[in-house]
Amino acid sequence: MPEPSAAALPSLPPLLSRVDAVIVDLDGTMVDTMGDFNEAINRMLRELALPSIDGQHIEHMVGKGSEHLLRSVLKHVLTLDGRALDAMDIEAIYPSAWASYQRHYLAINGQFSAVYAGVEEGLQVLQSRGLRLVCLTNKPTSFALPLLKAKGLGGYFEMVFGGDAFERKKPDPLPLIKTCEALGTARARTLMVGDSSNDAQAARAAGCPVVLVTYGYNHGQPVRGVDADRFVDSLKQLR
Structure with a gap:
């Protein structure tokens, strides 16, 4: 898909002047959490006596919620383990894998991650414009809240919705629709800021x-090929 020309995209100041609220994604948008994913997943795999997985593979699996991530990891490592794989293999292991992953992730949450440069400045710019801010992520709420607090970002958001807050996750539109309802804002006047095709x-x-930010995960694919109103290299460019 060809990259949209700069002339075809609205500039950010006019775009921001037409919105009342901003919904911001978490992983890959505000915080680089790949180190946390890598550490928690490999601790889980060691506990289950399964082969390890490297960060490059994990990065391509992130974005559709922890349940999807975990099933993708299990499929990958069970294949490496030489098993004749079918869906029943994954589902048989999944409950113990999920319990292990949750325990390890909560134990290390935020320790192997970092806030991207320009994130706080960008959030401050949005606040200074009087825009209401909500964090909407596919990450479980129990993971998202302590991460935002640990990274000093929690105070910017009046609400935080995780992947378990609604019946479906992004890329389904339901989480955005429900978030706009919670804010009481019109959807056309509520900006989504994310890093992947799921958000778009x-x-x-x-x-x-x-x-969309250009530095996130997007399943390992170039983000500029995604249909979006604008791309930024830093949240500081949200001016």
């Missing part, structure tokens, strides 16, 4: 404008 697809289907 959800925003488009919900009728929200969307800006």
Whole structure:
């Protein structure tokens, strides 16, 4: 898909002037959490006596919620382990894997991650414009809240919705629709800021404008090929 020309994209100041609130993604948008994923997942795999997985593979699996991530990891490592794999193999192991992963992730949450440069400055700019801020992530709420607090970002958001807050996760539009309802804002005046096609697809289907950062995960694919209103290299560019 060809990259949209700069002239075809609205500039950020006019775009921000047309919105009342901003929904911000977490992993890959505000915080680089790949180190946390790598550590927790490999601790889990060691506990289950399964082969390890490297960060490059994990990065391509992140973005559709922890349940999808864990099933993708299990499929990958069980294949490496030489097992004749079917869905029943994964589902048989999944409950113990999920319990182990939750325990390890909560134990290390935030220790192997870092806030991207420009994130706080960008959030401060949005606040200074009087925009209401909500964090919406596919990460479980029990993981997201302590991470935001540990990284000093929790105070910027009046609400935080994790992947377990609604019946479905991004790229389904339901989380954005429900978040706009919770804010009491019109979808067309509520901006989504994320890092992947999940965020963009959800925003488009919900009728929200969307800006994507260029440094996130996006399943290992170039983010500039995604249909979005604007791309930024840093949240500081949200001016």
